[in-house]
Amino acid sequence: xxxxxxxxxxxxxxxxxxxxxxxxxxxxxxxxxxxxxxxxxxxxxxxxxxxxxxxxxxxxxxxxxxxxxxxxxxxxxxxxxxxxxxxxxxxxxxxxxxxxxxxxxxxxxxxxxxxxxxxxxxxxxxxxxxxxxxxxxxxxxxxxxxxxxxxxxxxxxxxxxxxxxxxxxxxxxxxxxxxxxxxxxxxxxxxxxxxxxxxxxxxxxxxxxxxxxxxxxxxxxxxxxxxxx
Numbered sequence: 626x627x628x629x630x631x632x633x634x635x636x637x638x639x640x641x642x643x644x645x646x647x648x649x650x651x652x653x654x655x656x657x658x659x660x661x662x663x664x665x666x667x668x669x670x671x672x673x674x675x676x677x678x679x680x681x682x683x684x685x686x687x688x689x690x691x692x693x694x695x696x697x698x699x700x701x702x703x704x705x706x707x708x709x710x711x712x713x714x715x716x717x718x719x720x721x722x723x724x725x726x727x728x729x730x731x732x733x734x735x736x737x738x739x740x741x742x743x744x745x746x747x748x749x750x751x752x753x754x755x756x757x758x759x760x761x762x763x764x765x766x767x768x769x770x771x772x773x774x775x776x777x778x779x780x781x782x783x784x785x786x787x788x789x790x791x792x793x794x795x796x797x798x799x800x801x802x803x804x805x806x807x808x809x810x811x812x813x814x815x816x817x818x819x820x821x822x823x824x825x826x827x828x829x830x831x832x833x834x835x836x837x838x839x840x841x842x843x844x845x846x847x848x849x850x851x852x853x854x
Contacts, residue, residue, distance in 0.1 A: 626847040627653070628817040635814075636662055638677065644668075645675050645682075653815060653845045654833075657808045676719065688715035688724070695723065703784050704741040713738050721785040727777045728794075736768045742780060746789050748836055753791065760793045760832040760841070762802050774798060778831060789836045792844070796827040808843060815845065 627650050633639075641647055645666055651674055652665035665674040665685065673686040673693070688695040695715035700723050701707050712734055716726040730738065743750050750768065758764045761776050771777050776799075779792035795802045801824075804812070813819070816826045831844040 626849070627815055627845075631814045631817070632662075632664070635811075636664055636677070637679065638664070641666075641677070642682070645677075651847050655808065655811055655843045655845075657805055657841050657843060660807060660811065674717075683719065685717050685719040685724075688717050690718075694718055699723075699784065700725070700782065703782070704738075704745050706737065706741045708738055709734055716779060722781060722783045725780045725782055727779060728775045731772050735772050739768055739771075739777070742782065742789075746787070746836060752836070756791055756834055756836060757793065760791070760802065760834050761795045761799050763795075763799055781833075788838075790833050791836065792831045792833045794829065794831055796824075796830050801827070802832045802843075804843075812843075812845075 629647060629650065632650065632653060633647065646669060647666065649667045649669070650664060651667040654663040654665070656662070662678075664677040666677060667674050671687070672690050673684045676683045676685050684693075686693040695710075695718050697708070697710050697715065700715065713730045714726040715723055717724040725738075727735070727739075739753070740750065743753055754765050754767070754771070757771055757776050761774075765771050765774070765776055776793060777791060778794045781790035781792070783789065809820075809823070812823060812826070816823065818826060826845075829846040831842075831846070833842040833844055834840065
């Protein structure tokens with residue numbers, strides 16, 4: 626899937642602890658303006674991913690992990706509401722940061738969760754819609770449209786910080802996202818492909834933006850490594 630001979634030198638990683646299998650690289654996060662990256666390497670147990678960056682190595686656990694996974698009570702307390710996590714799913718947990726999967730959410734529960742999220746981070750629903758429209762490269766005027774189009778793939782909700790992120794999958798559910806030259810050149814090397822082949826490689830790529838800045842990331846996924854079908 627990935628050109629490992631390219632990505633590890635690009636990241637400045639010359640060695641890894643023996644328990645980390647470099648071939649199990651699952652996600653690559655790329656800042657489209659600065660070129661900064663983070664690598665997420667899936668552990669053999671599939672309970673967590675090693676998050677590798679210039680600042681060190683941490684673990685991002687599956688939300689369903691029995692020991693280090695999600696505690697919905699913490700998220701409910703943070704948002705000030707009680708939610709049904711059968712539709713809105715806590716996908717992953719990294720310390721005090723919760724990654725909430727939104728694609729299956731719908732109806733009043735979806736709108737209630739997003740509204741509480743906006744209130745907690747002191748942003749308006751209109752501001753969120755503007756962000757979601759930008760990373761999906763199409764316009765959304767209300768949360769019902771977002772839900773129907775799966776325009777919000779995931780929300781990154783830190784319980785100990787003021788900055789949040791919203792994720793979308795415009796290559797899977799929409800018309801894609803315009804890539805600048807820096808990003809396209811990086812992806813061509815990451816996937817070791819030509820421009821004609823690149824589009825098929827982007828199917829499961831997230832476009833991510835911070836809520837209070839214009840910082841935008843692409844997060845690739847080696848989908849078949851975890852999802853066998």
